Amino acid sequence: MAAHRPYPTVEALLAAADEAGYDLSRPDLDEALAAESSALPHPDAPPAARTALRAAHAAYESSFGHAFVISLDGVRPGERLDQVLAGIRSRLGNEPEEERVVAADELRRLARARLAFRLAEDLTARHPGP
Numbered sequence: 001m002a003a004h005r006p007y008p009t010v011e012a013l014l015a016a017a018d019e020a021g022y023d024l025s026r027p028d029l030d031e032a033l034a035a036e037s038s039a040l041p042h043p044d045a046p047p048a049a050r051t052a053l054r055a056a057h058a059a060y061e062s063s064f065g066h067a068f069v070i071s072l073d074g075v076r077p078g079e080r081l082d083q084v085l086a087g088i089r090s091r092l093g094n095e096p097e098e099e100r101v102v103a104a105d106e107l108r109r110l111a112r113a114r115l116a117f118r119l120a121e122d123l124t125a126r127h128p129g130p
Contacts, residue, residue, distance in 0.1 A: 010119060017115050021108035029100065032107055033066035039084065049081055056088040063092060064099050071109030 001020050007013035024032065038057040045053075060068040070087045072080050091099060 010116075013119075014112055014115060017111055018108055021104070021111055024104065029104055029107075030066075033069065033103060036067040036069050036107075036110075038067045042081070045081055049085075052085060053081065056085055056092075060088050060092060064096060064103075066103070069103055069106045069110060071106050071113055073109060073113040 001013075001016050004016060007016060038061070057068055068084075068088050068091070070084060072083060075083050091102060094102060
């Protein structure tokens with residue numbers, strides 16, 4: 001991606017990031033998945049929810065050998081815990097290769113959201129409001 005800079009628009013940059021995500025080799029995908037960590041529940045979450053999430057993450061990691069990844073872009077904060085638990089539970093039934101495809105797609109979504117967030121931060125830092 002860096003070799004193709006500068007990008008004419010933010011959308012062009014995000015599209016290039018998506019494309020780069022589709023071009024990941026198996027070792028690159030393994031490396032990207034290894035770099036992710038399981039999200040811890042919010043400290044204010046009920047103890048039962050924290051326990052359920054830890055158990056679900058452990059079951060997922062035991063089955064697939066990497067952290068569970070899911071993009072929560074657009075999910076309201078109060079719904080995130082439920083979304084993560086539902087995602088883990090539904091994806092635990094996947095075959096390993098099927099889950100690699102799903103995880104790769106979630107990584108692309110995460111990368112896009114993280115990049116958009118960083119761009120927004122940089123823009124705000126360069127052009128603070130009134």
